[in-house]
Amino acid sequence: MSSTTAVAGKNYLTDPKGIGSWIYTLDHKRIGLLYLVSVLFFFLVGGIFALLVRLELWSPGQTVMSADTYNKAFTYHGTMMVFMVIIPMIPAAIGNFVLPLMLGAKDVAFPRLNLLSYYIFMAGALLGVGTLFFKGVDTGWTFYTPYSTKTGSAAAMMVMAAFVMGFSSILTGLNFITTIHKLRAPGQGWTKLPLMCWALYATSLLQLLATPVLALTLCLMAMERVFNIGIFDPALGGDPVLFQHFFWFYSHPAVYIMVLPAMGVINEVIPVFSQKPIFGYKAMALAVFGIAAVAFIVWGHHMFTSGQSATAGFIFSLITMFVAIPTGIKMFSWLATMYKGTLRFQAPMLYAYAFLFVFLIGGLTGVVLATMAADIHLHDTYFVVAHFHYVMVGGTLMGFMAGIHYWWPKMFGKMYSEGAAKLAWFFVFMGFNVTFFPQFIAGSQGMPRRYYDYVAEFTIWNQVSTVGSWMIGVGFVISAIYLMASLVGGRKASDNPWQALGLEWQTSSPPPTENFLVDPVVTHGPYDYDKVAA
Amino acid sequence: MSSPSSVDHHGKPGEHHFAHHFRSALHEFVTCKQGMWLFLVQEVLFFSPLFVAYFMFRAQYAHDFHLGALQLDWKMGALNTIILLCSSYTMARAVTASQRGEKSIVKYLAITFLCAAGFLVVKYFEYTHKIHDGLLPGKFMTNPELLAEAPKAAIFFSLYFCMTGLHGIHVIGGMGVIAWIMWRAHKGEFGPKYFTPVEMTGLYWHFVDLVWIFLFPMLYLVG
Numbered sequence: 001m002s003s004t005t006a007v008a009g010k011n012y013l014t015d016p017k018g019i020g021s022w023i024y025t026l027d028h029k030r031i032g033l034l035y036l037v038s039v040l041f042f043f044l045v046g047g048i049f050a051l052l053v054r055l056e057l058w059s060p061g062q063t064v065m066s067a068d069t070y071n072k073a074f075t076y077h078g079t080m081m082v083f084m085v086i087i088p089m090i091p092a093a094i095g096n097f098v099l100p101l102m103l104g105a106k107d108v109a110f111p112r113l114n115l116l117s118y119y120i121f122m123a124g125a126l127l128g129v130g131t132l133f134f135k136g137v138d139t140g141w142t143f144y145t146p147y148s149t150k151t152g153s154a155a156a157m158m159v160m161a162a163f164v165m166g167f168s169s170i171l172t173g174l175n176f177i178t179t180i181h182k183l184r185a186p187g188q189g190w191t192k193l194p195l196m197c198w199a200l201y202a203t204s205l206l207q208l209l210a211t212p213v214l215a216l217t218l219c220l221m222a223m224e225r226v227f228n229i230g231i232f233d234p235a236l237g238g239d240p241v242l243f244q245h246f247f248w249f250y251s252h253p254a255v256y257i258m259v260l261p262a263m264g265v266i267n268e269v270i271p272v273f274s275q276k277p278i279f280g281y282k283a284m285a286l287a288v289f290g291i292a293a294v295a296f297i298v299w300g301h302h303m304f305t306s307g308q309s310a311t312a313g314f315i316f317s318l319i320t321m322f323v324a325i326p327t328g329i330k331m332f333s334w335l336a337t338m339y340k341g342t343l344r345f346q347a348p349m350l351y352a353y354a355f356l357f358v359f360l361i362g363g364l365t366g367v368v369l370a371t372m373a374a375d376i377h378l379h380d381t382y383f384v385v386a387h388f389h390y391v392m393v394g395g396t397l398m399g400f401m402a403g404i405h406y407w408w409p410k411m412f413g414k415m416y417s418e419g420a421a422k423l424a425w426f427f428v429f430m431g432f433n434v435t436f437f438p439q440f441i442a443g444s445q446g447m448p449r450r451y452y453d454y455v456a457e458f459t460i461w462n463q464v465s466t467v468g469s470w471m472i473g474v475g476f477v478i479s480a481i482y483l484m485a486s487l488v489g490g491r492k493a494s495d496n497p498w499q500a501l502g503l504e505w506q507t508s509s510p511p512p513t514e515n516f517l518v519d520p521v522v523t524h525g526p527y528d529y530d531k532v533a534a
Numbered sequence: 535m536s537s538p539s540s541v542d543h544h545g546k547p548g549e550h551h552f553a554h555h556f557r558s559a560l561h562e563f564v565t566c567k568q569g570m571w572l573f574l575v576q577e578v579l580f581f582s583p584l585f586v587a588y589f590m591f592r593a594q595y596a597h598d599f600h601l602g603a604l605q606l607d608w609k610m611g612a613l614n615t616i617i618l619l620c621s622s623y624t625m626a627r628a629v630t631a632s633q634r635g636e637k638s639i640v641k642y643l644a645i646t647f648l649c650a651a652g653f654l655v656v657k658y659f660e661y662t663h664k665i666h667d668g669l670l671p672g673k674f675m676t677n678p679e680l681l682a683e684a685p686k687a688a689i690f691f692s693l694y695f696c697m698t699g700l701h702g703i704h705v706i707g708g709m710g711v712i713a714w715i716m717w718r719a720h721k722g723e724f725g726p727k728y729f730t731p732v733e734m735t736g737l738y739w740h741f742v743d744l745v746w747i748f749l750f751p752m753l754y755l756v757g
């Protein structure tokens with residue numbers, strides 16, 4: 001299809017104009033950008049909390065803050081990063097922008113609901129940030145009972161915030177599933193669907209099916225706090241472990257809500273920057289559903305030390321290891337896609353490499369933790385902290401960075417400085433490993449997570465880790481500078497700067513308000529780099 | 535709004551301008567219907583922790599739950615079941631009427647609305663009676679006999695109030711939606727070419743009834 005830059009100057013960013021046209025926008029591209037700006041703001045705040053936590057851990061004993069402040073700092077870091085950043089980061093921000101474009105659709109299925117989801121998210125996020133003015137929260141992001149029902153901090157307000165944001169996530173999932181089912185361009189059969197869309201589909205299923213369970217559980221927890229209903233209170237005959245079951249029934253799938261969309265991004269980036277068809281398209285599509293399905297029956301691996309029976313522990317341990325099968329299929333297919341490809345080492349691809357590297361470590365240490373006997377030793381140590389940062393930060397954040405660098409020219413019609421991007425990539429990727437790899441060592445030697453103080457032997461690992469956190473900080477500051485600079489003085493991006501085959505590259509950069517001036521018809525697969533010249 | 539970003543317009547009776555991102559009115563209808571079904575799936579999972587907690591504690595404290603359940607008035611519960619079943623019937627009639635463009639839709643929606651209100655009135659009497667007897671959740675349980683014989687009945691009443699309360703909130707929400715589409719039906723917006731909101735409300739209302747069909751035997755009858 002030919003390019004559609006004919007109507008130069010008119011695009012979704014400039015048409016219609018005015019603040020109101022953004023606040024009340026029903027355009028999925030603008031809603032995606034609203035999410036992007038909000039999520040990046042919360043990422044900044046959550047990142048500052050992370051830097052503070054790392055700074056406090058520079059030396060044993062008090063370094064810069066009191067123990068109570070420290071408890072709050074890691075709670076805000078965790079809660080904000082999970083609920084306000086990594087969960088909406090790829091699906092709601094990037095996904096909203098690219099999904100209808102990739103389907104050749106004019107919008108998502110329910111544009112009003114989409115805008116409503118954004119405002120629900122913001123209401124919940126502001127409620128969550130608002131707890132800072134009501135004594136703060138010190139429960140950690142897991143809100144375990146009975147501590148969360150007894151603490152003097154604003155735990156009820158924080159869980160209500162997570163409850164509200166949950167509905168944003170549910171409604172976005174609902175919207176995306178329906179969009180993928182009903183709004184695909186003519187000719188785009190299920191086997192011509194880009195793998196990013198498959199990943200968003202599986203993610204949406206998890207959002208739709210798991211989030212309501214958390215929402216109600218958090219309601220019950222708040223009721224417990226306010227009305228002492230006793231369901232989670234052993235003094236009244238309730239069961240605090242039931243809370244953990246409900247919590248992880250959501251929060252294990254939530255890990256895949258975070259990482260599946262990142263896999264989707266990697267699925268798009270690797271074929272484009274290898275100029276080769278993706279290896280094993282159908283296996284790749286099935287694998288995300290395999291991961292999503294297994295996600296619902298492994299939650300008990302968080303509770304090996306919570307008094308769950310050994311039989312239950314064994315079964316959860318075994319099923320958890322099955323996650324490695326579809327994940328392995330994806331890893332090997334990505335490698336096979338690159339094999340003998342025409343590789344280009346530009347920013348999106350560098351982040352895809354970073355993803356493969358850190359996600360491999362994150363995934364393999366996951367198998368270590370799934371082994372019940374090993375987990376008894378490693379449970380609640382820094383080994384776990386390192387593992388889930390390798391998966392959640394390594395996986396999601398690297399995927400997000402790959403995606404934002406890949407679609408940036410489409411979003412804003414501008415190219416960023418490739419040199420600056422490579423420099424930032426170096427700091428982010430190196431900094432990430434410097435921060436979290438030592439935590440595997442400290443954790444395996446027994447340093448407990450969430451502790452304010454530690455024995456002097458762990459000082460060296462903590463100091464390396466803290467230096468790493470500064471490197472990550474530098475990397476993101478550089479990224480922020482060159483990305484913003486590109487908006488002002490960046491080179492104009494062509495419609496298809498990466499020679500990609502996806503539908504989103506067939507419209508102008510940035511796209512017109514209605515996405516495509518001519519309704520697209522799909523005639524080839526999204527990764528037919530061997531058959532079609534992009 | 536005249537730009538392509540405006541989503542839909544409700545025109546004169548019988549005419550429905552479907553939203554710009556759909557290919558036809560039918561395309562819009564089937565999309566909305568799928569969205570509604572997914573919403574209901576979400577609702578099932580939203581209620582599910584309460585059901586899991588109920589079965590778990592029921593197995594753990596069978597005796598106390600038995601005595602707790604005996605405190606509920608099954609006649610009131612049965613009355614409410616009948617009321618909701620009737621409302622489901624009138625809701626179905628309202629959907630059919632809207633598809634055929636019949637005026638009776640307003641009448642059927644009004645009866646559905648009144649049934650919902652009746653349900654809440656019965657529930658109000660039940661609640662006040664329970665509060666009067668000190669049959670309250672968790673720590674607030676003050677009923678002397680039950681405290682002596684079945685202290686864990688407090689959990690039963692926690693679940694009773696949470697489950698019927700959450701269901702009640704759904705009934706109230708449903709009344710709001712029914713009132714809204716009743717007003718739109720009164721203006722003549724629905725007909726054979728456009729009845730999506732009525733059908734969606736119908737699906738939701740049947741779901742709310744169905745939840746009660748499970749709650750009634752679980753809370754009132756299994757003794």
Ligand SMILES: [Cu+2]
Binds near residue numbers: 252298299301302
């Ligand atoms: Cu898990």
